[in-house]
Amino acid sequence: MxxxxxxxxxxxxxxxxxxxxxxxxxxxxxxxxxxxxxxxxxxxxxxxxxxxxxxxxxxxATARTGGRARLLTALLLFPGALLTDTARLAAATARVLRGHRVTGRFHTVRLRPGSGTAWVCGLLSATPGLYVVDLDPAGPTVLAHTLPGRPTALERALTTGGRR
CATH class of the missing domain: 1.20.5 (Single alpha-helices involved in coiled-coils or other helix-helix interfaces)
Known part of the structure; x- marks a missing residue:
């Protein structure tokens, strides 16, 4: 055995x-x-x-890799999120170069039940608009730093409850 x-x-x-x-x-x-x-x-x-x-x-980090139910959807949404967030970062950079202040924020984000924490955090962090800073090993909650703006389709597909 x-x-x-x-x-x-x-x-x-x-x-x-x-x-x-x-x-x-x-x-x-x-x-x-x-x-x-x-x-x-x-x-x-x-x-x-x-x-x-x-x-x-x-x-x-004791993160799980499972939760492959949304993996295909996430992979299909990733290029759009990457382009959206890259454009958002370029706009923020242009604003800073013109003398304006652009401030990102820290949010608590709840991952969808059954998602693999490791791949979800990795995929979300691979875009310029959101970076997972910390995760709660006891539950599917992460602390993320985000650029100003609405969540991308990728973030909406992999998280629930919005940003807090």
């Missing part, structure tokens, strides 16, 4: 590492202007280091 449980744990760890690696590799490849084999090899090695670090951070 122990061998089966250990095998399942090792398989889950390998699947998690592969997921983080694939996501990190995809992001790195998107930022490479001309894709060549040496650059791809360096990106793959860097993504492996990022995957190991992401798993270690997730385990240290």
């Amino acid at each position: 122990t061998g089966t449980a250990g095998g399942a744990t090792a398989a889950a760890a390998a699947a998690e590492l592969f997921g983080w690696w694939a996501a990190a590799l995809l992001l790195q490849v998107l930022f490479i202007s001309t894709l060549s084999w040496p650059e791809l090899a360096v990106a793959a090695a860097g993504a492996l280091l990022a995957a190991a670090a992401a798993r270690a951070v997730r385990r240290a």
